[in-house]
Amino acid sequence: MIMPARRQRPNESPALVAFGRQMRRLREAKDVLQETIANLTKVSPAQVSRIENGKKRATRSFVKAVDDYLDAGGSLLSLWEDLNRDGHPVPIWFDxxxxxxxxxxxxxxxxxxxxxxxxxxxxxxxxxxxxxxxxxxxxxxxxxxxxxxxxxxxxxxxxxxxxxxxxxxxxxxxxxxxxxxxxxxxxxxxxxxxxxxxxxxxxxxxxxxxxxxxxxxxxxxxxxxxxxxxxxxxxxxxxxxxxxxxxxxxxxxxxxxxxxxxxxxxxx
Structure with a gap:
């Protein structure tokens, strides 16, 4: 008897990907490097990259600092809050x-x-x-x-x-x-x-x-x-x-x- 293939969890969260893409657009529009964001927020450049690639969830304090630095007018923070209405983006186990x-x-x-x-x-x-x-x-x-x-x-x-x-x-x-x-x-x-x-x-x-x-x-x-x-x-x-x-x-x-x-x- 052939067993059905085990279903795999998706390896990315649509909410995290959506947020990361918007952050990247805003950063590149201002011609700001990931290293600059890393220095601003006191995280590693690798962590900034994971956030923009939808592999890591950003904290509210991180988003607020980036939003202010990029003169996003609160748009990035609003997106983060929309994606975190229940305290977390889906899927909840992801990050x-x-x-x-x-x-x-x-x-x-x-x-x-x-x-x-x-x-x-x-x-x-x-x-x-x-x-x-x-x-x-x-x-x-x-x-x-x-x-x-x-x-x-x-x-x-x-x-x-x-x-x-x-x-x-x-x-x-x-x-x-x-x-x-x-x-x-x-x-x-x-x-x-x-x-x-x-x-x-x-x-x-x-x-x-x-x-x-x-x-x-x-x-x-x-x-x-x-x-x-x-x-x-x-x-x-x-x-x-x-x-x-x-x-x-x-x-x-x-x-x-x-x-x-x-x-x-x-x-x-």
């Missing part, structure tokens, strides 16, 4: 992996499972359906250990429930927690355990906030139906408030490491 890779720092909150960037292969297999998916997840983790560029700074806030939630087997949990302990020793990774103290923390769901090189922020939020990528100021303000509460309830790094060791004993 998060690239955003994650480009980020200078990530802050993540997880209430049930270990974040993907910190998972072992065996733990990841508890949620993914193919070896290819596991390999892709492991490949994403290279941003934390890369040497060709500064490794991404990661702050992971984990509910203590994460340590007690059985994934696959006690052996897998033991390996995963040992991995967390080892990662917590790296200078660019901070793992803090959030106590619940009788009331749930971070009830709005798991999320990640990425801080980019230009200090702008982009967030990825998990929902029941799908993940949402957004840099909407209102969304970011709400997440910032959640982070303040979570950090206030988080154990310091050394105490968090002790809590990880306690969980390790449970699974041994």
């Amino acid at each position: 998060w992996p690239q955003t994650e890779s480009d980020a200078a720092a990530l802050v993540t909150w997880e209430h049930t499972i270990v974040p993907g960037l910190l998972q072992t292969p065996a733990y990841a297999r508890g949620f993914l359906t193919s070896d290819e998916a596991v390999e892709a997840r492991m490949a994403r983790q290279s941003i934390l250990t890369r040497e060709d560029a500064p490794p991404t700074v990661l702050i992971a806030l984990l509910s203590e429930y994460v340590l007690d939630y059985l994934v696959t087997s006690p052996e897998v949990m033991r390996e995963q927690i040992e991995h967390l302990i080892a990662l917590s020793e790296r200078p660019n990774i901070t793992i803090q355990i959030v106590r619940n103290n009788g009331r749930p923390a971070g009830t709005g769901g798991a999320f990640v906030v990425a801080t980019m090189e230009d200090r702008s922020e982009v967030a990825y939020m998990e929902t029941t139906v799908r993940g949402i990528t957004t840099d909407n100021p209102s969304d970011l303000a709400k997440l910032s408030e959640s982070l303040r509460e979570l950090r206030a309830r988080a154990l310091p790094e050394d105490m968090s490491r002790d809590r990880l060791k306690e969980a390790l004993e449970k699974w041994t």
Whole structure:
């Protein structure tokens, strides 16, 4: 029996392409180089190129600076806002992996499972359906250990429930927690355990906030139906408030490491 070919996701977003083309037209009409835009917005020329080619989503602060510099009269910013009425251009999954890779720092909150960037292969297999998916997840983790560029700074806030939630087997949990302990020793990774103290923390769901090189922020939020990528100021303000509460309830790094060791004993 011949299996039907797997449908592939499109490799570009029409919204991103439309925005990038208009930005390029405005820039070239003013005889401005991509390098000039890069210097203006404090991003790399490669990032400017990806935005114009529809491969990367621009932040609002980036668009505002470019619009002003090109004397676009707000037209570029208006287009960006039209394409971002729900906080993101479609498809919503398109640009998060690239955003994650480009980020200078990530802050993540997880209430049930270990974040993907910190998972072992065996733990990841508890949620993914193919070896290819596991390999892709492991490949994403290279941003934390890369040497060709500064490794991404990661702050992971984990509910203590994460340590007690059985994934696959006690052996897998033991390996995963040992991995967390080892990662917590790296200078660019901070793992803090959030106590619940009788009331749930971070009830709005798991999320990640990425801080980019230009200090702008982009967030990825998990929902029941799908993940949402957004840099909407209102969304970011709400997440910032959640982070303040979570950090206030988080154990310091050394105490968090002790809590990880306690969980390790449970699974041994």
